[in-house]
Amino acid sequence: MVVVDEERCVGCGRCMAFCPREALWAWGRVRVDTRKCSECFGGVYQFEQNAPLQNRESLLDTVATSWTRLCLINCPVGALRVEEE
Amino acid sequence: MKQEVYDVVVIGSGIGGMSAASLLTHEGYRTLVVERLPQIGGRFSTVEYKGFKLPTGALEVEAMGLIAELYSEVGAGFEVRPLAKLCYRIGGEDVPMLYKGGLRALLLTASEDEEVTGRVMAALKRGMGWEEPSNSISFREWLSEYSSNEKVLGVFQGMIASFMGINAYELPAGEFIRWLKITRSYPAIYGHAPKGNLALMESLAKAMRAQGGEIWTRCETKQILVTDEVARGVVVQTDKDEMEIASRVVISNAGPQKTVELAGSENFDKGYLKQMKESLRPASSIMIHTVSDRPLLEHADSLILTEARRVNWIACPTEACPELAPPGKHLMVSYSTPAFNFPPYDFAQEIAWHLQDLKENIPRFGSEGDILAVNCFHGEWPAFRTWLGYDLPQKTPIENLYNVGDAVKPSGRTGLPASVASGRMVVEDVKSRIKPGEA
Numbered sequence: 001m002v003v004v005d006e007e008r009c010v011g012c013g014r015c016m017a018f019c020p021r022e023a024l025w026a027w028g029r030v031r032v033d034t035r036k037c038s039e040c041f042g043g044v045y046q047f048e049q050n051a052p053l054q055n056r057e058s059l060l061d062t063v064a065t066s067w068t069r070l071c072l073i074n075c076p077v078g079a080l081r082v083e084e085e
Numbered sequence: 086m087k088q089e090v091y092d093v094v095v096i097g098s099g100i101g102g103m104s105a106a107s108l109l110t111h112e113g114y115r116t117l118v119v120e121r122l123p124q125i126g127g128r129f130s131t132v133e134y135k136g137f138k139l140p141t142g143a144l145e146v147e148a149m150g151l152i153a154e155l156y157s158e159v160g161a162g163f164e165v166r167p168l169a170k171l172c173y174r175i176g177g178e179d180v181p182m183l184y185k186g187g188l189r190a191l192l193l194t195a196s197e198d199e200e201v202t203g204r205v206m207a208a209l210k211r212g213m214g215w216e217e218p219s220n221s222i223s224f225r226e227w228l229s230e231y232s233s234n235e236k237v238l239g240v241f242q243g244m245i246a247s248f249m250g251i252n253a254y255e256l257p258a259g260e261f262i263r264w265l266k267i268t269r270s271y272p273a274i275y276g277h278a279p280k281g282n283l284a285l286m287e288s289l290a291k292a293m294r295a296q297g298g299e300i301w302t303r304c305e306t307k308q309i310l311v312t313d314e315v316a317r318g319v320v321v322q323t324d325k326d327e328m329e330i331a332s333r334v335v336i337s338n339a340g341p342q343k344t345v346e347l348a349g350s351e352n353f354d355k356g357y358l359k360q361m362k363e364s365l366r367p368a369s370s371i372m373i374h375t376v377s378d379r380p381l382l383e384h385a386d387s388l389i390l391t392e393a394r395r396v397n398w399i400a401c402p403t404e405a406c407p408e409l410a411p412p413g414k415h416l417m418v419s420y421s422t423p424a425f426n427f428p429p430y431d432f433a434q435e436i437a438w439h440l441q442d443l444k445e446n447i448p449r450f451g452s453e454g455d456i457l458a459v460n461c462f463h464g465e466w467p468a469f470r471t472w473l474g475y476d477l478p479q480k481t482p483i484e485n486l487y488n489v490g491d492a493v494k495p496s497g498r499t500g501l502p503a504s505v506a507s508g509r510m511v512v513e514d515v516k517s518r519i520k521p522g523e524a
Binding site: 008010011012013014016017018026027028029073074076077 | 121122123124127132133134139141303371432433435436458459460461462463464465466
């Protein structure tokens with residue numbers, strides 16, 4: 001689940017534009033719709049695409065594999081992080 | 086750790102960084118831009134949301150002037166469609182801003198008094214031609230010596246807030262006069278990029294790559310390497326590796342505070358750190374995107390409000406560039422500036438006032454407008470990294486380490502041209518000191 005650091009977030013809304021599930025909404029600050037935010041593996045690079053599904057969680061946000069959330073990598077101030085549900 | 090060698094490394098692909106990078110590449114320097122985010126452009130870029138191409142910060146572009154000159158010089162395509170009409174709303178009337186005599190016409194409409202208009206115009210002329218007013222007072226304070234007419238003050242407040250992101254009582258008086266003098270030196274024709282501002286930045290990137298320059302995205306700078314008070318390169322984290330990149334010159338478009346963080350504050354003298362702490366005043370802004378089936382502005386596609394509580398500028402980019410929206414849809418972008426550009430901000434209240442201004446000034450906003458997004462800019466990602474007149478120099482105390490962008494802009498410049506100007510100034514200094522290929 002993506003979590004917003006409310007002290008770092010400036011509310012620029014870039015994350016909202018990149019979320020494939022429309023799970024983010026920017027209105028002064030960013031809010032996450034927890035019903036929509038899940039299982040999103042918007043990896044920029046595809047070389048890990050054959051990794052088994054049960055292994056992908058462990059690869060999340062690991063820079064070496066590039067499996068990470070689009071919202072995170074597009075945040076200009078690093079205000080988003082992934083937390084275990 | 087892998088290693089690479091370049092003449093110049095530029096941290097950040099905003100317009101300031103890309104200006105410096107493209108010019109240096111054009112001059113034969115082996116240049117690398119490292120950008121943390123997946124796409125280039127920073128606050129002069131585009132995101133696509135529900136079929137609309139939305140600006141990530143700056144919207145309108147000067148169709149002639151420093152930006153066009155840069156693109157022409159480096160051989161990059163520059164497609165900007167001019168606005169149909171820029172107006173100032175004064176006393177409920179939308180007054181067109183003419184290219185010649187426009188300011189006088191606005192002031193006459195506002196004051197309804199030839200004598201007041203003449204007095205203000207004469208003071209401005211004297212400031213531009215004889216001696217600039219002091220920066221020790223604000224422009225509003227200086228102007229109020231010539232007119233206390235609130236509508237006249239409102240014209241300048243709308244103008245300053247729209248172009249500079251701060252209020253007339255925050256802008257040093259001399260800075261306004263310097264800006265006015267520079268702006269009047271060429272036709273101020275503004276427009277929009279039909280494919281969005283990201284396309285303009287990608288055009289610059291394409292020209293740079295065609296001449297041997299490189300741009301790495303998803304590449305975060307972790308450190309600026311400094312030895313004996315000289316910049317030696319950077320350490321970056323890519324998707325795969327941490328890499329050390331050696332270079333003769335490092336140019337940072339990440340903002341002076343980030344530059345200090347990356348290079349280590351212990352490498353900067355106390356005077357510079359004190360100057361940075363006391364000078365930099367980030368300007369904040371709220372940008373609201375509203376969509377509709379019909380254009381919401383009636384008489385103009387760019388409108389500066391002079392009597393609203395917060396909103397200063399409203400633009401409908403889809404009038405010139407329908408490609409920015411799905412077929413049949415229209416986009417309106419409105420900007421507002423807080424009353425005081427100092428934290429803490431109450432953005433919930435600022436947004437409420439912004440919406441109230443829209444309801445009061447755009448008759449069909451309530452019935453036909455759908456709000457697509459509300460974006461705030463402040464802090465680390467501000468509308469402008471510092472107010473006009475509160476800039477730092479491009480050079481840092483560390484030899485061969487420069488800053489570019491809107492915290493180190495030359496006096497009298499604002500917005501995109503200011504960042505381009507800062508890039509040019511750095512390029513000229515680099516050329517005077519280092520030849521290409523000395524890496």
